[in-house]
Amino acid sequence: MDPSESLESLFYPGTIAVIGASRKKGKIGNQVLRNLVYGGYECAIYPVNPKAEEILGLKSYPSVLDVPGMVDLAVIVVPARIVPHVLRECSQKGVRGVVIISSGFGEIGRTDLEDEVKRIAREGGMRIIGPNTVGIINTSIFMNASFVSTMPIPGEIAFITQSGALGEALIHWTAQEGLGLSKVASLGNKVDVDDADLIRYFLNEESVNVIVLYIESIRKGRKFMEAAKEVSKVKPIVAVKAGKSKAGQRATSSHTGSLAGEDRIYDAAFRQSGVIRANDTTELFDMAVALAQQPPAKGNRVAIVTNGGGAGVIAADICEENGIEVPGFRDELLERLRGLLPEIASPRNPVDILGDADYKRYRDTLDTVAGSDAVDGIIALHVQTALVDPVEIAEAIVEVDKAWGKPVVTGWIGGEGLREARHLLMEKKVPQYPSPKRACTAMKALIRQGELHGQ
Amino acid sequence: MDPSESLESLFYPGTIAVIGASRKKGKIGNQVLRNLVYGGYECAIYPVNPKAEEILGLKSYPSVLDVPGMVDLAVIVVPARIVPHVLRECSQKGVRGVVIISSGFGEIGRTDLEDEVKRIAREGGMRIIGPNTVGIINTSIFMNASFVSTMPIPGEIAFITQSGALGEALIHWTAQEGLGLSKVASLGNKVDVDDADLIRYFLNEESVNVIVLYIESIRKGRKFMEAAKEVSKVKPIVAVKAGKSKAGQRATSSHTGSLAGEDRIYDAAFRQSGVIRANDTTELFDMAVALAQQPPAKGNRVAIVTNGGGAGVIAADICEENGIEVPGFRDELLERLRGLLPEIASPRNPVDILGDADYKRYRDTLDTVAGSDAVDGIIALHVQTALVDPVEIAEAIVEVDKAWGKPVVTGWIGGEGLREARHLLMEKKVPQYPSPKRACTAMKALIRQGELHGQ
Structure with a gap:
């Protein structure tokens, strides 16, 4: 036996x-x-x-x-x-x-x-x-x-x-x-x-x-x-x-x-x-x-997409400390992002799509960076604002997840108002964490799994 | 003006x-x-x-x-x-x-x-x-x-x-x-x-x-x-x-x-x-x-007291990584702790007072280490078990806090069952965190404040 x-x-x-x-x-x-x-x-x-x-x-x-x-x-x-x-x-x-x-x-x-x-x-x-x-x-x-x-x-x-x-x-x-x-x-x-x-x-x-x-x-x-x-x-x-x-x-x-x-x-x-x-x-x-929910990453280059500049900068710092690369984008990708985003948004990585970013802006930006061969994984961040319903942001992320075969993790800063959005992600098996730091740690594990075992 | x-x-x-x-x-x-x-x-x-x-x-x-x-x-x-x-x-x-x-x-x-x-x-x-x-x-x-x-x-x-x-x-x-x-x-x-x-x-x-x-x-x-x-x-x-x-x-x-x-x-x-x-x-x-709630520490030597051996070891690791000393105790202090604790407890620092530690065991242990001149601050940890009501542990910690003029922070691992105990600590202004790591970070700030400004 x-x-x-x-x-x-x-x-x-x-x-x-x-x-x-x-x-x-x-x-x-x-x-x-x-x-x-x-x-x-x-x-x-x-x-x-x-x-x-x-x-x-x-x-x-x-x-x-x-x-x-x-x-x-x-x-x-x-x-x-x-x-x-x-x-x-x-x-x-x-x-x-x-x-x-x-x-x-x-x-x-x-x-x-x-x-x-x-x-x-x-x-x-x-x-x-x-x-x-x-x-x-x-x-x-x-x-x-x-x-x-x-x-x-x-x-x-x-x-x-x-x-x-x-x-x-x-x-x-x-x-x-x-x-x-x-x-x-x-x-x-x-x-x-x-x-x-x-x-x-x-x-x-x-x-x-x-x-x-x-x-x-x-x-x-x-x-x-x-x-x-x-x-x-x-x-x-x-x-x-x-x-x-x-x-x-x-x-x-x-x-x-x-x-x-x-x-x-x-x-x-x-x-x-x-x-x-x-x-x-x-x-x-x-x-x-x-x-459990995401594929391993094929490399250590991540794109950070955020509606709060500060959260993106914190995530970039934590990534770099943990050996995760947050590469600057090439001109072509920058151009495409500029075409999607308001003028005062920052298309550079971390991509700051501003506090009023809605379903469409998240969706388009995430799709664009996920499709780039310069990106192995995506960290999507959201800071709770009065301007947008976080559930629609979660929906945008869910739709982009699985579409590109690249790992996606998310970090959320806020309170009770995020509950429904975070539940949706749990249900759809997109990892969601209550801080940029914890999202970065999760991405580190996906990169590590890729390094140890390939994809 | x-x-x-x-x-x-x-x-x-x-x-x-x-x-x-x-x-x-x-x-x-x-x-x-x-x-x-x-x-x-x-x-x-x-x-x-x-x-x-x-x-x-x-x-x-x-x-x-x-x-x-x-x-x-x-x-x-x-x-x-x-x-x-x-x-x-x-x-x-x-x-x-x-x-x-x-x-x-x-x-x-x-x-x-x-x-x-x-x-x-x-x-x-x-x-x-x-x-x-x-x-x-x-x-x-x-x-x-x-x-x-x-x-x-x-x-x-x-x-x-x-x-x-x-x-x-x-x-x-x-x-x-x-x-x-x-x-x-x-x-x-x-x-x-x-x-x-x-x-x-x-x-x-x-x-x-x-x-x-x-x-x-x-x-x-x-x-x-x-x-x-x-x-x-x-x-x-x-x-x-x-x-x-x-x-x-x-x-x-x-x-x-x-x-x-x-x-x-x-x-x-x-x-x-x-x-x-x-x-x-x-x-x-x-x-x-x-x-906001605790005095700065006069030095960087902490005692860790825990009812879960593993949580104590994790905290000791995190302390050392962050430049916080977890000193081994001198014989005299070890003897006093042995007198208070069951034979299979570990009086060495981190002090593991075992899963069935109740109000009295926490109280006596915390008082003893807080009174030692080899200790500048205390990290009290509790892992939720079926054996003890966490509220009585919180009460023991509240009583020891303020008594020695040394900073006390606490870390708790568990779920809903800890809610009341953690609320009591909030009310009594003893910092409480949902992990040993966050408790250690808090202690680091109290040590840093002491280093920068004295006590």
């Missing part, structure tokens, strides 16, 4: 048992069951708790062995010392995938318990995520097998995190930002399934277009690089590797119990395996959205 | 005439009147329009000369060619302050009209903002003498912008972000009042604690530096000067009609005059909030 196929029971189980399900609200064993029941997962869910008859309206079983029929996935929430026992029962039952949320293993020095878990899993042919994990989520089947109370918005991004707490917080954040996720996996102590396994698994998972990683340390470097190299050609991979600084490395080594490697080694490893590196979690997801 | 006193008629007029007020919704002359009437300004407002009897329920006058009694401030919205005429009438009427919103002057080559405006204003002893300005706002008296449809939230920041469109968009943005502004001035073509005049005026304006500038070019360098040097000692000044890059300079020179100076000259000028430089508009306001 293809090893990645065996992860199917984790992400697409037909039946799930929650071992350690609790009646008490606020307990993790209650939250996990609640998330499965109310998240929209439609297959069978079996609470396992010897002291309960029924939890959240579902019949409870004393042991997983008492559950009628097959159990594909077991989510374990019992105290650490009991985990080996229930895991043996899972093995006996023929469970294929296990998520061990329980903590109290290697992270507090109980490597003995962790080794026992590993042994039982191997003997039983079970795939394990955890222990000490927040859980996993698959929005394709509305399965929230975690204790994160927010169900992410369905989307195209797979999110793999080595930090449970940060992962949880980022899931809440993505929901608030309107960012869609396809799969989430909090790795915990990684007794079995690790980043590399998941990266390979997501290669063949249709719902996933981009993979994002929050990494603190990589133990099996070669395995990671081989998987990343193969997959990143097909599906972009973006990673934050925290711990660049001295203070950060001091913290990382204590936090995960493994020594953080020198940052430049990670840098080289990412480059060699085609992984794009982000500097923080906002960049991580900003880049991921762009990579 | 102190020249800055003469600006009083612009920001605290007892009566305002809107010359060119319009009945037609969507016209700028209507929007300006609407903003004054519905913004909450409580003194007399006189629409001036020879073709109207009444606008928005107010009696309209054929000319400013027909208005009964004094007019302190005139807001002019008539076509450029008529501006000299109405300005002469203003002069005759004894108007002291004029905001010329009308465009069509130097920015399209009509320097002749602009010179005429300048001459009339000087002869009449009137102070002019504009022409080609979005207008001015003073939230202290709920006066929105601009065509920006959003009334800013009252606050402590004065915002001076050389770009009208960007300024307008940023006003909308601040309102959405819950950021308070005291005064706003869009400078336009600066025939009279410029950045330096306003900086000096805000020195004695009690409602202003921090001044932020969006600058494209400075014409009178010495005047600006003298004003900034004097004022920044008392009230921090933060500036974005766009146009660092080649492409940016190309755009700036076309956009404002003046050559952008070499970036390093601006950099030196800001440093010498005590102005903190921000890289983009988000940084500009993030820094301003911190400077």
Whole structure:
């Protein structure tokens, strides 16, 4: 069997048992069951708790062995010392995938318990995520097998995190930002399934277009690089590797119990395996959205089009700082733009099409620069003014997007008045950001993907 | 008379005439009147329009000369060619302050009209903002003498912008972000009042604690530096000067009609005059909030306290990149922290107090690090988890803030569940940001202010 196929029971189980399900609200064993029941997962869910008859309206079983029929996935929430026992029962039952949320293993020095878990899993042919994990989520089947109370918005991004707490917080954040996720996996102590396994698994998972990683340390470097190299050609991979600084490395080594490697080694490893590196979690997801929605850029020359001169200048500065070229246009292109624009507009790049720029002026300008062979990508900016309805600007951008096979990202400065325009872009899969800076970062990722993998 | 006193008629007029007020919704002359009437300004407002009897329920006058009694401030919205005429009438009427919103002057080559405006204003002893300005706002008296449809939230920041469109968009943005502004001035073509005049005026304006500038070019360098040097000692000044890059300079020179100076000259000028430089508009306001609410730092050594290890590591990386030291703690401090924290917490800096950290653990840890003489400032981070109510964490931070005379900034990762906690901090004037990165940038400004001006 293809090893990645065996992860199917984790992400697409037909039946799930929650071992350690609790009646008490606020307990993790209650939250996990609640998330499965109310998240929209439609297959069978079996609470396992010897002291309960029924939890959240579902019949409870004393042991997983008492559950009628097959159990594909077991989510374990019992105290650490009991985990080996229930895991043996899972093995006996023929469970294929296990998520061990329980903590109290290697992270507090109980490597003995962790080794026992590993042994039982191997003997039983079970795939394990955890222990000490927040859980996993698959929005394709509305399965929230975690204790994160927010169900992410369905989307195209797979999110793999080595930090449970940060992962949880980022899931809440993505929901608030309107960012869609396809799969989430909090790795915990990684007794079995690790980043590399998941990266390979997501290669063949249709719902996933981009993979994002929050990494603190990589133990099996070669395995990671081989998987990343193969997959990143097909599906972009973006990673934050925290711990660049001295203070950060001091913290990382204590936090995960493994020594953080020198940052430049990670840098080289990412480059060699085609992984794009982000500097923080906002960049991580900003880049991921762009990579999910736009083609990579064939080069690093961008055109900036803006109705606010200042926003264009800021974007040009940020581009240049990030190695993105904002080339001056040749005379021919300048002439064509001058033909379209009012006299006091500036056709030079950044192209300032003035505060009263409407649908037509945006549309014509964007079409003209997108058609130029001197331009590899477009950053369209809009500052909210009283003069124009931003929705018509969004419509102009949507129409130009996809027409030229070149990546388009957008940056918006303003308030509530931009909401509808930004929603339209989200729906039409044109990346939109609340500042020129974040739009530039997104373009950087599209250029980087092109450099690493061609188009 | 102190020249800055003469600006009083612009920001605290007892009566305002809107010359060119319009009945037609969507016209700028209507929007300006609407903003004054519905913004909450409580003194007399006189629409001036020879073709109207009444606008928005107010009696309209054929000319400013027909208005009964004094007019302190005139807001002019008539076509450029008529501006000299109405300005002469203003002069005759004894108007002291004029905001010329009308465009069509130097920015399209009509320097002749602009010179005429300048001459009339000087002869009449009137102070002019504009022409080609979005207008001015003073939230202290709920006066929105601009065509920006959003009334800013009252606050402590004065915002001076050389770009009208960007300024307008940023006003909308601040309102959405819950950021308070005291005064706003869009400078336009600066025939009279410029950045330096306003900086000096805000020195004695009690409602202003921090001044932020969006600058494209400075014409009178010495005047600006003298004003900034004097004022920044008392009230921090933060500036974005766009146009660092080649492409940016190309755009700036076309956009404002003046050559952008070499970036390093601006950099030196800001440093010498005590102005903190921000890289983009988000940084500009993030820094301003911190400077308005927290004391400058006496040095560059910060303690990072977090309930999510990963967030702490990211913050440490960003600090080090920005020249902020995250020192390892001495044994004595480590011992004290170990006494407060669970065994698997990490007392080293960044201090990881674990996902289940509650009010008491945050409170004790923050108090301990804030009391150390090895720490000049504190970055408190929180990642949203299911385990703790973030409001109690905010309460702990509020109690520690102000107690030690050291600056505190906070970063939050999560979603809707953080709303109440973040509101509490806003209310209690502890800066809060939606990412570790933005919190670090804010701390950088507090350190910079300390370096430039001492504490």
